[in-house]
Structure formats: C-alpha cells, structure tokens
Amino acid sequence: MSLDKATVARMAELARIALPEDQLEQLVGELSGILAWVEQLAEVDTEGVEPLRSVHPIRRSWRADEVTDGNCREAILANAPERENGYFVVPRVVE
Amino acid sequence: MSGLNRLGLLEARTLLRRREISAVELARACLAAMERGRALNAFITETPERALAMAEAADARLARGEGGLLEGLPIAVKDLFCTAGVRTTAASRILANFVPPYESTVTAKLWAEGAVLLGKANLDEFAMGSSNTTSAFGPVINPWTPPGTEPGLVPGGSSGGSAAAVAAFLCPAATGTDTGGSIRQPASFCGIVGIKPTYGRCSRFGIVAFASSLDQAGAFARSVADAALLLQAMAGFDPKDSTSADLPVPDWVGELAPRVRGLRIGIPEEYRVPGMPAEIETLWARGAEWLRAQGAELVSVSLPHTRFALPTYYIIAPAEASSNLARYDGMRYGLRVRGRDLVDTYKRTRGEGFGAEVRRRILIGTYVLSAGYYDAYYLKAQKVRRRIVEDFQRAFERCDALLAPTAPSAAFRIGEKSDDPVAMYLNDVFTVTVNLAGLPGISVPAGLSAEGLPLGLQVIGRPWDETTVFAVARALEEAAGFSAVPPRAVEV
Numbered sequence: 001m002s003l004d005k006a007t008v009a010r011m012a013e014l015a016r017i018a019l020p021e022d023q024l025e026q027l028v029g030e031l032s033g034i035l036a037w038v039e040q041l042a043e044v045d046t047e048g049v050e051p052l053r054s055v056h057p058i059r060r061s062w063r064a065d066e067v068t069d070g071n072c073r074e075a076i077l078a079n080a081p082e083r084e085n086g087y088f089v090v091p092r093v094v095e
Numbered sequence: 096m097s098g099l100n101r102l103g104l105l106e107a108r109t110l111l112r113r114r115e116i117s118a119v120e121l122a123r124a125c126l127a128a129m130e131r132g133r134a135l136n137a138f139i140t141e142t143p144e145r146a147l148a149m150a151e152a153a154d155a156r157l158a159r160g161e162g163g164l165l166e167g168l169p170i171a172v173k174d175l176f177c178t179a180g181v182r183t184t185a186a187s188r189i190l191a192n193f194v195p196p197y198e199s200t201v202t203a204k205l206w207a208e209g210a211v212l213l214g215k216a217n218l219d220e221f222a223m224g225s226s227n228t229t230s231a232f233g234p235v236i237n238p239w240t241p242p243g244t245e246p247g248l249v250p251g252g253s254s255g256g257s258a259a260a261v262a263a264f265l266c267p268a269a270t271g272t273d274t275g276g277s278i279r280q281p282a283s284f285c286g287i288v289g290i291k292p293t294y295g296r297c298s299r300f301g302i303v304a305f306a307s308s309l310d311q312a313g314a315f316a317r318s319v320a321d322a323a324l325l326l327q328a329m330a331g332f333d334p335k336d337s338t339s340a341d342l343p344v345p346d347w348v349g350e351l352a353p354r355v356r357g358l359r360i361g362i363p364e365e366y367r368v369p370g371m372p373a374e375i376e377t378l379w380a381r382g383a384e385w386l387r388a389q390g391a392e393l394v395s396v397s398l399p400h401t402r403f404a405l406p407t408y409y410i411i412a413p414a415e416a417s418s419n420l421a422r423y424d425g426m427r428y429g430l431r432v433r434g435r436d437l438v439d440t441y442k443r444t445r446g447e448g449f450g451a452e453v454r455r456r457i458l459i460g461t462y463v464l465s466a467g468y469y470d471a472y473y474l475k476a477q478k479v480r481r482r483i484v485e486d487f488q489r490a491f492e493r494c495d496a497l498l499a500p501t502a503p504s505a506a507f508r509i510g511e512k513s514d515d516p517v518a519m520y521l522n523d524v525f526t527v528t529v530n531l532a533g534l535p536g537i538s539v540p541a542g543l544s545a546e547g548l549p550l551g552l553q554v555i556g557r558p559w560d561e562t563t564v565f566a567v568a569r570a571l572e573e574a575a576g577f578s579a580v581p582p583r584a585v586e587v
Contacts, residue, residue: 003462016438027454076427
C-alpha cells in the first residue's frame with residue numbers, strides 16, 4: 001500500500017500534529033515503506049483465529065466502592081501551562 | 096576507599112551490612128563517576144542532593160540494624176518512571192519540564208526497600224527506538240568502542256542511558272522498560288545483564304505509557320544475581336495496574352544457582368535469520384554447548400511465525416502509542432505552543448513537542464486504526480499475535496527454556512540505520528517475539544565480537560517462570576566468564 005500526500009496530511013490532521021510541507025514529503029516515503037513491509041502479514045492464514053487482546057488471562061477482582069484518591073487540586077494543577085483561581089486556563093473552545 | 100563505584104549490588108550490600116562502607120560513601124563514589132562519565136550523556140537529570148539525603152537515611156537505618164532488600168544501594172532510574180518531585184521527561188520536548196506529583200509503583204517499591212536514587216537515565220523519546228538516538232536530550236554514547244577507535248557507538252535502546260551507566264560503572268544497577276527489546280538489546284550492546292520479566296510481573300502504574308499491552312519494567316546489572324535482586328524489589332501485585340498479576344514474587348536471589356541439569360533447552364530453528372553474522376551463530380552454538388556440558392538437553396524447536404513478529408509489532412505498538420500519546424494536548428501539563436485557536440494549539444504543541452520517530456509512529460498508528468483499515472491491519476495483527484503466542488506454547492511443551500541470540504549484531508555507530516526506519520526496526524528481530532507473547536527474557540553477556548564489542552545471549556522462559564530463566568542465565572554467565580571492561584569505563 002503506497003500512501004499519497006493527501007492521506008498522510010489527513011492522518012496528521014486526525015492525530016492533531018502540525019507538519020511542515022517538507023516533512024510531509026519525507027513521511028510519505030517512510031510511511032509507505034513501513035506499510036509495504038507490514039503487509040507481509042497477509043501471508044499468514046488467520047481464518048477463524050480469535051484476535052489476541054490480552055496476553056495472559058486476567059482474573060478481574062472486585063474492590064470495595066470506596067474513595068481511594070482525590071482532594072489533590074494543587075498537585076493536579078502543579079504542571080499546568082496556565083492556571084487561574086484553581087482552574088486550568090485553555091484556549092477558547094466555544095466561539 | 097576508592098573503586099566503590101565498581102561494586103555490584105550484592106557485594107555492596109554485604110559491605111554496607113557489615114558497616115565496612117557507608118551508603119553515603121557509596122553514593123558519593125557513584126555521583127563522582129557520573130560526573131566523570133558525563134560525556135556518555137547517560138543521564139537526563141542527576142539527583143545528587145536527593146541521593147545523599149536518601150543515603151544518610153539508609154545509613155541511619157543500617158546503624159539500627161534495620162533496612163530493606165536494597166538498603167543504601169544506589170541505582171539509576173530510566174526517565175520513563177514518574178518520580179515525585181523529580182523531573183520526568185520520557186526524553187521528550189513535550190515533557191521537558193514535567194515534575195510528577197506522584198511516584199510510580201515500581202520506584203515506590205525501590206525506595207521502600209532502601210534504594211538510593213542517583214538520577215534519571217536517558218532513553219529514546221517515549222521509549223521508541225533501538226539506538227537511544229531519538230532522545231530530545233541527545234544520544235547516549237556506548238562506553239564500548241573497538242580498540243583504537245573514537246567513542247561514538249550506540250548503547251542500544253530504548254533504555255540506552257540505563258545500560259551505558261551500568262556498563263561504564265556509573266552505578267551498580269538501573270531500571271529499564273522493555274516493549275520490543277528495550278532492556279535486552281541495550282544489555283547486549285553494553286555487555287551487561289538485562290531482564291524483562293513476564294508481562295504483568297511489575298506494575299505499569301506511573302510509567303509513561305508507550306504500548307500498554309507490551310510495556311514491562313525490568314532491571315539492568317552487571318551480574319545475573321544483581322539483576323535478580325533488583326527485579327525482586329520491583330516486582331509484585333499492584334491494584335493500580337489492572338494487568339498486574341496477583342502472584343507471589345519468588346525469592347529469585349536466594350534460590351539462584353547455575354542449575355541446568357535435566358533441563359531441556361530449546362533452540363528455535365527460525366532464529367537463524369538470513370544475513371546474521373557468522374560470529375553470532377558461533378556464539379549461539381557455543382552457548383548451547385555450555386548448557387549441554389552442564390547437563391542440559393538441547394532440543395530443536397520451531398517457532399514458525401517468527402518472521403511475522405516485527406511486522407505485527409509495528410502495527411500493534413504504533414496503534415497503542417497513538418492512543419496513549421493522545422493525552423499530550425498541552426492543556427493540563429507539558430509543553431503548550433499557542434496557535435490561532437484550540438485545534439491549532441493542539442497541532443503546534445504536538446508538532447513541536449514530538450520528535451520525528453514519535454510523529455512517525457503516531458501517524459502509522461492513526462492510519463492502522465482509521466476507518467476502513469482497522470480490520471486489514473490492526474485486527475489482522477492481533478490474530479497473528481495469537482499465532483505467535485501459540486508457537487511458544489507448542490515449543491514449551493518440548494522444552495523448559497529457549498536459547499537465542501539477543502540481537503542480530505553488535506553495537507553500531509550513531510547515525511547508522513537512521514535514514515531507514517525498517518532497517519532500525521530489524522534490531523529487535525529476536526526480542527520482539529517475547530513481548531508479543533508476554534514472556535520473561537534475559538540477556539547475558541557471552542563474549543566479544545571480532546571487533547572487540549560485547550555480544551549477548553538471550554534466555555526465554557515460560558510465563559511466570561523467571562526462576563528457570565535466572566538459573567539458565569546463571570549457568571551461561573558462569574561458563575562465559577565475561578569479565579571484559581569497556582574502554583570508557585570510569586574510575587574514581
């Protein structure tokens with residue numbers, strides 16, 4: 001599968017990554033190369049194989065419905081790029 | 096006393112318990128070594144003040160006859176483990192100023208056992224890489240270099256700083272994480288021991304996530320026994336990680352012996368990959384012979400889907416990475432680069448915050464998870480992953496552990512393979528299968544290449560059977576008698 005520039009630009013848009021034009025060009029080649037290489041998986045017969053999501057069977061256990069964490073506003077805000085009055089400041093979301 | 100930086104964990108622990116050395120002296124020796132070894136760029140953040148305060152507290156406990164498993168022992172921590180109050184960067188610009196308000200479970204366990212934090216070790220950005228050249232804080236230099244040449248070899252990756260620091264005698268041991276080979280391959284390139292335990296053995300809580308179904312913490316040291324000791328302190332159930340296993344942690348150190356008599360050691364046929372250097376084949380055969388001579392039975396086994404492991408990995412890992420790294424949006428922590436509006440701010444933040452390899456993997460992950468391609472790529476990869484797991488299950492019906500090379504080459508020069516992502520990915524051909532199947536694997540230094548660079552052998556075990564993995568590794572270690580020291584080892 002060879003990707004074109006428009007597809008890579010769309011992926012960058014979906015992933016919310018700004019890419020300058022020259023990087024886009026280079027990524028078209030690199031990503032096409034990686035995809036062509038992973039496509040050898042088509043050779044494997046996986047008819048009727050259940051997709052593997054968890055490598056070991058996990059026994060889920062229950063815990064009491066109790067608060068175990070919280071009341072740590074200062075810690076949560078400590079790394080905020082911008083804060084005011086105990087809130088995160090973010091760019092305008094609603095015009 | 097000079098040369099304290101050369102002590103291993105167990106040697107140092109004996110001297111500390113006998114009060115022949117103090118934890119402060121030991122920490123000072125390592126801090127001095129770190130300073131002399133700065134050209135290796137093994138650390139992103141050094142924590143000398145914290146180290147000395149922790150060492151003093153350890154000395155006080157030792158003086159009272161108290162102390163945990165690692166009391167007073169200095170270690171380096173890969174800068175992917177969150178350490179409360181100590182900057183944790185994941186070697187990324189996007190987290191360059193992030194100071195976690197909380198502690199990872201693994202490091203919390205280390206401090207509870209009395210370990211001393213020396214600093215946060217360099218790595219590939221978000222642990223994505225096999226050469227430690229994708230770090231936003233610059234590449235790590237391998238302390239090994241062929242005799243008569245200038246330093247400039249990669250230490251392997253992604254835990255390259257941890258491996259280089261242990262190999263150069265900056266510290267006796269270090270933590271790492273391994274998603275596709277990120278502990279075992281650098282251990283091989285740097286001539287030290289690196290263990291990745293069974294998936295679920297160590298808690299992932301507080302480790303910056305890369306590919307959650309594959310990520311697992313582990314240990315570096317200069318001997319199998321030291322690696323077993325550090326891992327023993329790191330491992331154990333944690334309710335904060337839903338994939339952490341509620342199983343007792345064996346006394347790996349107490350039980351450790353080079354015991355392989357009666358064990359069946361599998362030699363996977365498919366690991367003879369085309370283009371593998373003859374010296375690695377020779378080393379592998381020699382390793383098998385060492386085990387046979389100590390009473391093991393060699394069995395040829397087949398892992399037919401081996402050649403599909405890397406392509407499977409390069410769908411699953413980027414897919415999980417693209418989801419995990421969606422959290423870096425510049426709103427609550429990390430870098431924020433202002434744009435025209437909210438979406439533009441996201442895009443600039445992520446465009447400038449992530450390096451080239453991370454961007455590449457996020458885009459691949461976004462593609463394989465996108466509408467219309469999900470089944471063809473992601474679901475297909477999950478099915479092939481099951482085939483790979485079944486290969487191992489069948490092999491372990493006929494043997495108790497597997498022996499293989501760790502990496503298809505010795506360390507290479509910085510810059511080599513960097514223009515071809517697929518060539519770089521092939522480094523992990525022997526290690527990535529183990530992550531896909533969630534198995535324990537260890538790399539043990541087994542010899543030097545013709546050029547004079549270390550080469551490792553890998554032992555792979557059944558799920559939860561680190562005990563056998565350590566026993567076989569110990570047997571290899573004893574037979575190999577690897578005692579070479581890298582040209583850039585630091586003396587204090």
